[in-house]
Amino acid sequence: MSAQHNTRIVLASRPTGRPGAEHFRLEQVPIPQPGDGEVLIANRLLSIDPYMRGRMDAGRSYAAPVPLDGVMEGGTVAQVLVSRAPGIVPGQWFLAHGGWQTHAVVPAAQLTRRLDPDAPPLSTALGVFGMPGFTAYAGLHEIGQPKAGETLVVAAASGPVGATVGQLAKLKGVRVVGIAGGEAKRAYLEQLGFDVALDHRAADFADALGAAVPNGIDVYFENVGGAVFKAVLPHLNDFARIPVCGTVSTYNSRHQPIEGPDLLPGFMSQVLRQRLLVRGFIQRDFAALFPQFERDMRQWLLAGQIRYRETIVQGLEQAPQALADVLDGKNFGKLVVKLD
Amino acid sequence: MSAQHNTRIVLASRPTGRPGAEHFRLEQVPIPQPGDGEVLIANRLLSIDPYMRGRMDAGRSYAAPVPLDGVMEGGTVAQVLVSRAPGIVPGQWFLAHGGWQTHAVVPAAQLTRRLDPDAPPLSTALGVFGMPGFTAYAGLHEIGQPKAGETLVVAAASGPVGATVGQLAKLKGVRVVGIAGGEAKRAYLEQLGFDVALDHRAADFADALGAAVPNGIDVYFENVGGAVFKAVLPHLNDFARIPVCGTVSTYNSRHQPIEGPDLLPGFMSQVLRQRLLVRGFIQRDFAALFPQFERDMRQWLLAGQIRYRETIVQGLEQAPQALADVLDGKNFGKLVVKLD
Numbered sequence: 001m002s003a004q005h006n007t008r009i010v011l012a013s014r015p016t017g018r019p020g021a022e023h024f025r026l027e028q029v030p031i032p033q034p035g036d037g038e039v040l041i042a043n044r045l046l047s048i049d050p051y052m053r054g055r056m057d058a059g060r061s062y063a064a065p066v067p068l069d070g071v072m073e074g075g076t077v078a079q080v081l082v083s084r085a086p087g088i089v090p091g092q093w094f095l096a097h098g099g100w101q102t103h104a105v106v107p108a109a110q111l112t113r114r115l116d117p118d119a120p121p122l123s124t125a126l127g128v129f130g131m132p133g134f135t136a137y138a139g140l141h142e143i144g145q146p147k148a149g150e151t152l153v154v155a156a157a158s159g160p161v162g163a164t165v166g167q168l169a170k171l172k173g174v175r176v177v178g179i180a181g182g183e184a185k186r187a188y189l190e191q192l193g194f195d196v197a198l199d200h201r202a203a204d205f206a207d208a209l210g211a212a213v214p215n216g217i218d219v220y221f222e223n224v225g226g227a228v229f230k231a232v233l234p235h236l237n238d239f240a241r242i243p244v245c246g247t248v249s250t251y252n253s254r255h256q257p258i259e260g261p262d263l264l265p266g267f268m269s270q271v272l273r274q275r276l277l278v279r280g281f282i283q284r285d286f287a288a289l290f291p292q293f294e295r296d297m298r299q300w301l302l303a304g305q306i307r308y309r310e311t312i313v314q315g316l317e318q319a320p321q322a323l324a325d326v327l328d329g330k331n332f333g334k335l336v337v338k339l340d
Numbered sequence: 341m342s343a344q345h346n347t348r349i350v351l352a353s354r355p356t357g358r359p360g361a362e363h364f365r366l367e368q369v370p371i372p373q374p375g376d377g378e379v380l381i382a383n384r385l386l387s388i389d390p391y392m393r394g395r396m397d398a399g400r401s402y403a404a405p406v407p408l409d410g411v412m413e414g415g416t417v418a419q420v421l422v423s424r425a426p427g428i429v430p431g432q433w434f435l436a437h438g439g440w441q442t443h444a445v446v447p448a449a450q451l452t453r454r455l456d457p458d459a460p461p462l463s464t465a466l467g468v469f470g471m472p473g474f475t476a477y478a479g480l481h482e483i484g485q486p487k488a489g490e491t492l493v494v495a496a497a498s499g500p501v502g503a504t505v506g507q508l509a510k511l512k513g514v515r516v517v518g519i520a521g522g523e524a525k526r527a528y529l530e531q532l533g534f535d536v537a538l539d540h541r542a543a544d545f546a547d548a549l550g551a552a553v554p555n556g557i558d559v560y561f562e563n564v565g566g567a568v569f570k571a572v573l574p575h576l577n578d579f580a581r582i583p584v585c586g587t588v589s590t591y592n593s594r595h596q597p598i599e600g601p602d603l604l605p606g607f608m609s610q611v612l613r614q615r616l617l618v619r620g621f622i623q624r625d626f627a628a629l630f631p632q633f634e635r636d637m638r639q640w641l642l643a644g645q646i647r648y649r650e651t652i653v654q655g656l657e658q659a660p661q662a663l664a665d666v667l668d669g670k671n672f673g674k675l676v677v678k679l680d
Contacts, residue, residue, distance in 0.1 A: 244612045260600010264607050272584045272620040280612040
């Protein structure tokens, strides 16, 4: 790959289930040049997130799908190479929506979050100090609203959203039960100070969950769906809150009918009887809260009150496999692709 | 039935599906006498409401079940016969939780809502000016929050909750689509000024609903569940709100598994993608709002801005059949049993 070219990955075809190598295509094209008000950036770090699976579908979602032959979308940590915009100069670091490619031309208006390359580490702008961390913060602040003494359950709890949800709740005096897949991730949750850490692959998972919530569940932070969601339902307390920021367990299958019985009528009946609050959100719905998050999280990170874990893989060509791993829960912590 | 006795209906056995005569027993017992701080009341009007089906089940709900051989619960309009409480005198009218019986002794503390026998009519304290009307008011005020120009859909729209929901939304400049069963009820919705009135029994109902909401649905006031809920889902707008105050279509079957496919995973995915808000409530969750409702609704009723319809049946012994009719949607408007 020549430094004279932009190396990029485009969507070659739309998957019906799990995405594989055949749905992507690696290309080299000339490096684009910025026009007035635009900036040429070099993407140095690329975030890999579950939402990207949704962008590969043609169906209706909260954002337009990636077009066929279009560059896969993604958040990046980028450095300015050429600027034709006032106030932005080469060498500066920004959070960008740079996509799965080494270079991008973006409007200066997109570069609203300048990054300090010293602290916290740049990669955190894609994880705990960025969109996933803000997802956790906003979902708790605006919807979950756990109070001291209440019980919160979060799944995918070793991931950048789940781990942050659990630690934020602990800071508030909440009893936290974290769920992850496999012993290594489960043990990590104990290191983070969760009250109980469960492996959803364990044969006795449903029973263990019941034993872990003797006072029921007041907040279930929903970011996986599927079997964990079903196991949670019988333990919800009246007036429980369910912020829904992901249903990753169904992303690969959401257009296929799922075997019955139909649990939806019973769920709606439970919503009524227990006065449940169920609310979907994505972090940008609460953009007004971001400055407060940035202030709070910087302090927590510098003080070591919030910890995080990352897996960094080397090379753009690893991105498709990285996404498949994230969707299968094979990664451990925030997955970042290093480009250069 | 002697005036010397209290005539009452008790729960004889718990139904598994539709309640029938065999689940109730009519009894005559001596009229109880009030102790200190208690009041003997004569129930003059008894409200029949869908929630009563839930009280016949032993299972968990937002209120304790009626015990076997216990008097069926129900709201009543009652007149004081004997008072042993300061400030309450014979002849006064109150809203009471008097149950399915001609007489009751209640603690004075329960008689918090004194009724003016002149206006609005006493029966409205069980309907539009009481719990069902307040359910409509609170669900819109606290959860649905429709704005002028938005579209609201409500089912069971000729009933005391639905008809009030639709009229309140019209007062706010909202486009209102009402759904009812049968042509007579459908036509009544047009008299109430709804923008579109649909019969859910019509063969082309799902298509007609789609045509009635060209700009999608912003608020679906859920008080029936079942087929109407399914027909609504594809038309929900992003950020739609679903106050859930009833799922009457499933009350008789909620302990039986419902044939697949399982629609719950797809629904949760829709909640996320469209950032839906789904929240169960019962009116007493919002009790602090009641004085404001009482003030507003009195004015609307006296000014004729909110209209209502009642079916009044004569005699306590009609109550079981009346409940079965309410659950089957056979009543037209608020169902009240006149006792004496």
